Amino acid sequence: MLLSSRFIGLLLGLVFYSAAAWAQASNDAFVFGDLLPDAPELAARGNHSVGVRTLTVTHPxxxxxxxxxxxxxxRYDRKLTLEIWYPARIPAGKTERVVYDQVMGSSNDPKRPLIPFTFAGRALRDAEPDPATGAYxxxxxxxxxxxxxxxxxxxTENLASKGYVVVGIDHAESTFRDAGGFASTLLNRSLDDLFVLNEIAxxxxxxxxxxxxxxxxxxNTALIGYSMGGYGALNVVGAGYSAQAAKTFGQLSGGSNALDIRTTANPAYKTSIDPRIKVAVAFAPWGMERGVWDAEGLAGLKVPTLFIAGSKDDISGYEKGIKAIYDGAVNADRYLLTYLNARHNVAPNPPPVESLKPGLHFDEYYRYAEPAWNERRxxxxxxxxxxxxxxxxxxxxxYAKYLTLPLSPNEGAWTGFKPRSAVGLELRHDKP
Incomplete structure (x- = not known):
């Protein structure tokens, strides 16, 4: 049967409409960091467009x-890959879209082979920097x-949009792609941070x-660390490791005493504390339950510090772990934001779509996900x-008003949050 020209026209129109609708939906698809309806006020992106570049540096x-x-x-030359987000100028006809290459799995676990995947971001690769407002x-x-x-x-993209240069480090021997023995992570976290600061300067x-x-x-630098990143960041800004930490490191590293230089008792440690680092943010910092710090070490933390933790953290611990660090940092102006009933994953992106595929190791999903919380929230x-x-x-x-809050939203409204949306949170604040 022949189709009428009118019907064919309607059919073609429907096809073209569907294609356009798909393209629009694809362009508007949720990207990690986009706002949910109940996002608090300062979660919105800033006024700057964002560029991103990849750089490799070598610590000889x-x-x-x-x-x-x-x-x-x-000894060896230690190569570090950096991802750098920065305020940028976006040329006409270009959009802030980038595709990041990532892997899931663990290179040191045969049961979890490396699986490449990609995900979208809101930045433009190799965009021209925007120095309009001076140094960031x-x-x-x-x-x-x-x-x-x-x-x-x-x-990282969000902060760059607000006028910061943000540098993410791939810590050698500690990534999904090149996992090595734990001793490298214990020693090199703080050393990598300090080297990157000097390189960026x-x-x-x-x-x-x-x-x-x-x-x-x-x-005018901030240091943000998650888990072992928090372990290293706190050491960089003044929390010297304990003698017990150095002893444990020696047992893990063939008798090396290399960690001694990062302990409170070593005179060289105090001289390494860099005044350019003004603040620290520690997401779920690891180590307190393993004796990494003692009272003297924690007392050395003096810069303003924001701790962020889950009350059920089963990796770093909460009461005897992260909260104990917070309580012991008596010389710092410090905050502790707690996600009630959350475990350890209070810092990363949401689980990638690829982690939902049947048959994958459960931990590919639980590398990111929280059992009681929406990761996007x-x-x-x-x-x-x-x-x-x-x-x-x-x-x-x-911005003090956003940090000067009742312990719980049950005790009073939290500035910047929509009504009823702060449930499940606590914020502590203590000064020296």
Missing amino acids: DQLDVLRSKGGQTP PLVIVSHGYLGSRLLFTYL RLGAKNSQSFLAGLVDSD INNINQHFVTAFLGLHLKKLD
């Missing part, structure tokens, strides 16, 4: 503790074990040939509070 002549034997430790404060971000520099794009000098020249104010709340904390201390913005 470092101790290779994974090859220590009998107290003898060889620096934010250095350190992942957990195992992890990746791309684990927090909901936050060098590249940000006005006479540098880097795209960062004149763009970054490394004298956690992301929005983190965006809000980290923005308030960094804005207050690095940009001197009038």
Whole structure:
């Protein structure tokens, strides 16, 4: 039977409409960090467009503790891959869209082979930097074990849109792709952070040939760490490790005493504390339940610090872990944001779609997911509070009202939150 020209026209119109609708839906699809309807006020992106670039740097002549034997430790050049988000100029006809390459799995676990996947972000690869408002404060971000520099794009892109240069580190021997022995992570977290700070300061000098020249104010730096990243970040800003931590490290590293230099008792440790780092954010920092810190070490933490934790954290611990660190940091102006009934995953992106596939190891999903919380909601709340904390201390913005809150929203309204939307949270604040 022949189809009428009118029917064919209607059919073609429907096809073209469907294609256009699909393209629109694809363009508007949820991207990690986008706002849910109940997102708090400061979760929204800022006024800057965002660019992103990848950079590899080399920390020469470092101790290779994974090859220590009998107290003898060889040396090697340690390569670190960095992802850098920054305020940018977006050319006409271009949009803030990027595709990130990531893997799930663990290179040191044969039961969890590496599985490549991609996910979208709201930044433009290699965009021209925008120095319109001068140099921007620096934010250095350190992942957990195992992890990746791309684990927090909901936050790194968000902060760049608010006028920060944000640097995510791939800590060698501690990522999904190159997992090595735990001793490397114990030693190198703080050393990597300090090296990256110095490298970004060098590249940000006005006479540098880097795209960062004149763009970054490394004298006004925040350090953000998650899990083992929090372990290292707290050490960088003043919480020296204990003698027990050094002893444990020696047992894990073939008798090496390399961690001694990061302990409170070592005179060289105090000289390493860098005044350019003004604040720290520690998501679920690991180590307190393992004796990593004692009272003297925690007393050395003096910069303003925001702790973020789940009350049921079964990796870092809560009462004897993260909250004990918070309670012991008696010389710091400090906050503790607690997600009630959350476990350890209070920092990363939501689970990627690929982690939902049948047959995958359960931990590919539980690397990201929380059993009692919507991870996208956690992301929005983190965006809000980290923005308030960094804005207050690095940009001197009038954000104290977002941090001066009752312990629980049951005791009074939380500024910046929509009615009824702060349930399940607590915020503590203590001063020296």
